[in-house]
Amino acid sequence: MREPLTGRGLRVTRTVTEQPGYTQQEITYRSDDLTISGELFRPTGRGPFPAIVLNHGYIDPAYYETGQGLAREQLWLVQAGYVVLHTDYRGHATSDDVPQVDLESRLGYARDAANAVRALRQQPYVDGERVGMLGRSMGGGVTQNVLVAYPGLVDAAVVYASVSSDFVENVRQFTEPNRPEAAQGYHDQFGTPRSAPEFYDGLSPRTYFDRITEPVLSLHGAVDATCPPRWARDTQRLMTRAGVDATLELYDGEDHTFYSRWEDSIRRTDRFFERHL
Numbered sequence: 388m389r390e391p392l393t394g395r396g397l398r399v400t401r402t403v404t405e406q407p408g409y410t411q412q413e414i415t416y417r418s419d420d421l422t423i424s425g426e427l428f429r430p431t432g433r434g435p436f437p438a439i440v441l442n443h444g445y446i447d448p449a450y451y452e453t454g455q456g457l458a459r460e461q462l463w464l465v466q467a468g469y470v471v472l473h474t475d476y477r478g479h480a481t482s483d484d485v486p487q488v489d490l491e492s493r494l495g496y497a498r499d500a501a502n503a504v505r506a507l508r509q510q511p512y513v514d515g516e517r518v519g520m521l522g523r524s525m526g527g528g529v530t531q532n533v534l535v536a537y538p539g540l541v542d543a544a545v546v547y548a549s550v551s552s553d554f555v556e557n558v559r560q561f562t563e564p565n566r567p568e569a570a571q572g573y574h575d576q577f578g579t580p581r582s583a584p585e586f587y588d589g590l591s592p593r594t595y596f597d598r599i600t601e602p603v604l605s606l607h608g609a610v611d612a613t614c615p616p617r618w619a620r621d622t623q624r625l626m627t628r629a630g631v632d633a634t635l636e637l638y639d640g641e642d643h644t645f646y647s648r649w650e651d652s653i654r655r656t657d658r659f660f661e662r663h664l
């Protein structure tokens with residue numbers, strides 16, 4: 388996954404809406420040899436503006452629609468003065484398709500997120516020295532993979548309700564009960580965690596936390612039944628041990644999707660990016 392980035396060719400395909408403070412557009416860009424779709428939110432004005440790439444959580448690709456999963460964050464951040472690029476990832480919306488096994492590893496998603504950063508930096512309205520990344524749930528894992536594969540690519544990162552930084556824990560929590568045929572296909576091709584532990588360790592971002600150079604803010608619900616808060620505590624402990632400037636905030640009473648504390652979460656996110664971008 389650490390091959391040179393190829394993100395380029397960001398192109399507007401449709402203007403969704405023009406509001407007094409921002410414009411929302413559907414876009415495509417190139418990632419490796421694929422065309423990836425997404426949504427772009429641009430503040431009114433010439434810029435250059437700081438930018439944030441958003442990595443969405445798991446939504447069945449058969450039903451996913453472009454820009455889905457982080458609507459509240461999109462609008463808040465663009466109105467706060469950030470260019471926001473929400474990547475759809477490969478195999479989603481109108482992005483090019485890839486084999487199922489590639490979707491299960493999520494590594495290609497990290498390539499698409501990283502290439503979104505590279506494509507954004509080529510735009511005259513973006514301040515290329517001030518780029519952050521935010522990921523939710525599965526997108527939190529995507530964000531972690533970007534941080535360990537491309538140290539220094541972004542200046543700061545935020546993760547909400549992230550999946551585990553241990554690949555095998557995610558397989559056991561999500562893939563085996565919900566997509567057993569996908570889990571079996573993975574085991575048939577690469578072996579099981581018991582027979583090929585080094586392979587699976589290599590898919591876990593926690594193996595490489597010592598590569599991270601950016602500050603990381605993690606926000607997690609204390610009663611999250613989808614991504615157990617234990618995962619967030621483990622990730623925080625391992626990041627700190629690896630020397631990462633990492634902060635974890637657990638929200639009492641919040642489950643996987645923030646409700647009563649959402650405004651606090653986005654204000655905290657805005658302050659974090661304002662401080663580090």
